[in-house]
Amino acid sequence: MSGLVVALSGGIGGAKLALGLSRVLPPQELLVVANTGDDFEHLGFYICPDIDTLIYTLGGVSNTAQGWGRADETWSFMETLRASDPEQAWFLLGDKDLETHRARTASLRDGATLTEVTARLARRFGVAASILPMSDDPVRTHLQVEDESGIRWLPFQHYFVKLQCRPPIRRIEYRGSLQAKPSRRLQFALQSGRVRAVILCPSNPFLSIDPILALPGLRELLIQCGAPVVAVSPVVGGKALKGPTAKIMAELGMASDCQSIARHYSGLLDGLVIDQADREQHGALEASGLRVTATQTVMQSLADRERLARGVLDFADALAHDDSRI
Amino acid sequence: MSGLVVALSGGIGGAKLALGLSRVLPPQELLVVANTGDDFEHLGFYICPDIDTLIYTLGGVSNTAQGWGRADETWSFMETLRASDPEQAWFLLGDKDLETHRARTASLRDGATLTEVTARLARRFGVAASILPMSDDPVRTHLQVEDESGIRWLPFQHYFVKLQCRPPIRRIEYRGSLQAKPSRRLQFALQSGRVRAVILCPSNPFLSIDPILALPGLRELLIQCGAPVVAVSPVVGGKALKGPTAKIMAELGMASDCQSIARHYSGLLDGLVIDQADREQHGALEASGLRVTATQTVMQSLADRERLARGVLDFADALAHDDSRI
Numbered sequence: 001m002s003g004l005v006v007a008l009s010g011g012i013g014g015a016k017l018a019l020g021l022s023r024v025l026p027p028q029e030l031l032v033v034a035n036t037g038d039d040f041e042h043l044g045f046y047i048c049p050d051i052d053t054l055i056y057t058l059g060g061v062s063n064t065a066q067g068w069g070r071a072d073e074t075w076s077f078m079e080t081l082r083a084s085d086p087e088q089a090w091f092l093l094g095d096k097d098l099e100t101h102r103a104r105t106a107s108l109r110d111g112a113t114l115t116e117v118t119a120r121l122a123r124r125f126g127v128a129a130s131i132l133p134m135s136d137d138p139v140r141t142h143l144q145v146e147d148e149s150g151i152r153w154l155p156f157q158h159y160f161v162k163l164q165c166r167p168p169i170r171r172i173e174y175r176g177s178l179q180a181k182p183s184r185r186l187q188f189a190l191q192s193g194r195v196r197a198v199i200l201c202p203s204n205p206f207l208s209i210d211p212i213l214a215l216p217g218l219r220e221l222l223i224q225c226g227a228p229v230v231a232v233s234p235v236v237g238g239k240a241l242k243g244p245t246a247k248i249m250a251e252l253g254m255a256s257d258c259q260s261i262a263r264h265y266s267g268l269l270d271g272l273v274i275d276q277a278d279r280e281q282h283g284a285l286e287a288s289g290l291r292v293t294a295t296q297t298v299m300q301s302l303a304d305r306e307r308l309a310r311g312v313l314d315f316a317d318a319l320a321h322d323d324s325r326i
Numbered sequence: 327m328s329g330l331v332v333a334l335s336g337g338i339g340g341a342k343l344a345l346g347l348s349r350v351l352p353p354q355e356l357l358v359v360a361n362t363g364d365d366f367e368h369l370g371f372y373i374c375p376d377i378d379t380l381i382y383t384l385g386g387v388s389n390t391a392q393g394w395g396r397a398d399e400t401w402s403f404m405e406t407l408r409a410s411d412p413e414q415a416w417f418l419l420g421d422k423d424l425e426t427h428r429a430r431t432a433s434l435r436d437g438a439t440l441t442e443v444t445a446r447l448a449r450r451f452g453v454a455a456s457i458l459p460m461s462d463d464p465v466r467t468h469l470q471v472e473d474e475s476g477i478r479w480l481p482f483q484h485y486f487v488k489l490q491c492r493p494p495i496r497r498i499e500y501r502g503s504l505q506a507k508p509s510r511r512l513q514f515a516l517q518s519g520r521v522r523a524v525i526l527c528p529s530n531p532f533l534s535i536d537p538i539l540a541l542p543g544l545r546e547l548l549i550q551c552g553a554p555v556v557a558v559s560p561v562v563g564g565k566a567l568k569g570p571t572a573k574i575m576a577e578l579g580m581a582s583d584c585q586s587i588a589r590h591y592s593g594l595l596d597g598l599v600i601d602q603a604d605r606e607q608h609g610a611l612e613a614s615g616l617r618v619t620a621t622q623t624v625m626q627s628l629a630d631r632e633r634l635a636r637g638v639l640d641f642a643d644a645l646a647h648d649d650s651r652i
Binding site: 094096 | 369371400403405411421424425429431432
């Protein structure tokens with residue numbers, strides 16, 4: 001089958017599946033939509049962590065051990081900063097990575113849109129598939145947390161990097177999202193009538209996917225695009241493989257299982273891909289009206305990424321086929 | 327003797343003498359005034375080459391082999407830039423050096439003056455003496471050159487780094503200098519009545535010292551400050567030890583010798599320090615009414631820098647003493 005595959009993604013976990021998709025699809029058939037709720041300005045640079053992780057991963061220059069940043073990185077800038085201004089040194093910026101932030105900041109200041117800058121950077125790293133920021137307008141994820149310091153709102157990176165997700169979350173806001181327009185290219189794509197599948201990558205639903213879904217009108221465009229919407233569960237065996245997904249689910253009063261993921265995305269999803277470790281939830285999930293497939297969603301090797309990508313596409317294609325028979 | 331020593335300096339050559347001065351004077355008795363005509367914005371950074379060379383040199387972190395930049399530098403940012411945007415990679419920025427430009431740019435954007443930012447950076451590198459930009463207002467050196475491409479104006483770094491001073495110079499302009507005010511701290515110092523000596527470091531007269539002297543009122547303040555004004559000749563044996571001084575003198579129709587230097591600074595200088603290699607010019611120079619001393623001005627070792635610094639101070643003190651007898 002051909003057609004456009006639209007993948008919504010955050011950083012590390014989502015980028016793994018996006019890489020798999022990029023290796024099994026022709027480049028013109030893949031549109032990866034990146035969360036920009038994590039973006040922030042720091043040290044005078046405009047930093048887009050999820051976009052960069054996607055570009056580095058698909059460009060084959062990422063540090064695969066840590067999942068973010070560049071391979072063969074050096075840290076002279078960071079060591080210098082730490083020695084001179086340690087308070088500012090909480091967000092790690094490698095010397096090579098820095099040129100990405102430098103180039104983006106300069107281009108934005110010259111009047112380019114984030115979409116244009118992202119396309120330019122992706123080209124730089126030889127990424128043939130399209131990587132799109134979810135919006136050219138700023139959206140900033142803020143978290144209301146409560147700990148021994150009381151109740152307070154924190155900007156995303158402060159919570160995520162500086163405090164390493166320790167304070168329990170009470171509420172989440174995607175500030176600016178009501179005024180933000182979904183990426184124009186994404187809107188065109190979803191209205192083109194040639195979307196093959198919409199894939200919600202196994203990213204953190206609250207921190208990576210919801211900021212995208214919070215854009216006015218986007219949920220409706222996804223539902224009406226004529227293609228199945230399929231999520232890959234970021235929870236396996238009751239745990240998130242990476243990051244604070246399970247911890248946040250508990251803090252928000254959810255069980256950290258696939259059924260909570262299904263409920264969280266209810267009204268949007270046609271299908272859910274779960275890990276074989278969660279096979280026993282298959283029946284309960286399908287009883288709720290959702291189509292479900294169980295496979296190995298844990299991606300260690302490059303082959304794992306490609307296999308999952310193929311599995312997700314096959315599953316979506318089967319859903320589309322079933323729908324068309326109705 | 328005590329009192330304030332005011333040293334006007336460009337980058338590499340001047341910084342050598344400034345280092346010597348900083349090692350033989352108590353920190354509160356040395357004010358190094360840096361040329362900012364070379365400053366420019368590049369890649370989104372506000373770069374002050376002469377200030378940085380002075381800070382790194384006096385802070386003991388400079389690359390003494392090349393004279394500019396930091397010791398033990400790495401080049402990952404630069405290699406990344408060269409690979410992705412080679413047209414922009416003509417000005418070398420080391421990974422450690424980059425944090426200096428980053429910090430300055432951010433502070434200026436936050437509303438700090440260049441004087442404040444420079445003081446902060448100097449403190450960072452443990453420089454106890456004062457390093458002052460000549461002005462908080464932008465002055466930009468431009469050069470009118472003539473070569474096979476015709477006659478055209480070039481901004482300083484384009485001429486100096488990109489074209490490596492190859493095109494012959496016809497004219498030089500210090501743009502913005504008529505609107506620029508000399509550093510307030512420099513004005514106060516020169517009017518304090520406690521200046522011991524004004525030293526024109528062995529920097530390029532046209533590219534490093536003249537932009538400072540072009541600031542409205544500064545020449546008069548130097549002459550009226552009550553202390554001897556002494557230059558160290560940047561020309562030794564008819565050649566400049568470093569940089570294009572001799573080449574530019576030839577292009578501007580001057581002989582590249584100490585007498586041209588004396589004439590160039592006429593009306594300002596009380597004394598000139600020449601190299602012993604130029605001893606035979608001593609008589610002719612003194613005949614023009616200038617006091618002259620010959621010593622070793624070539625600075626290879628740290629001891630050379632200190633010895634020249636002491637020699638220049640002794641010479642200036644002797645001139646002051648002679649004056650006071652009149």
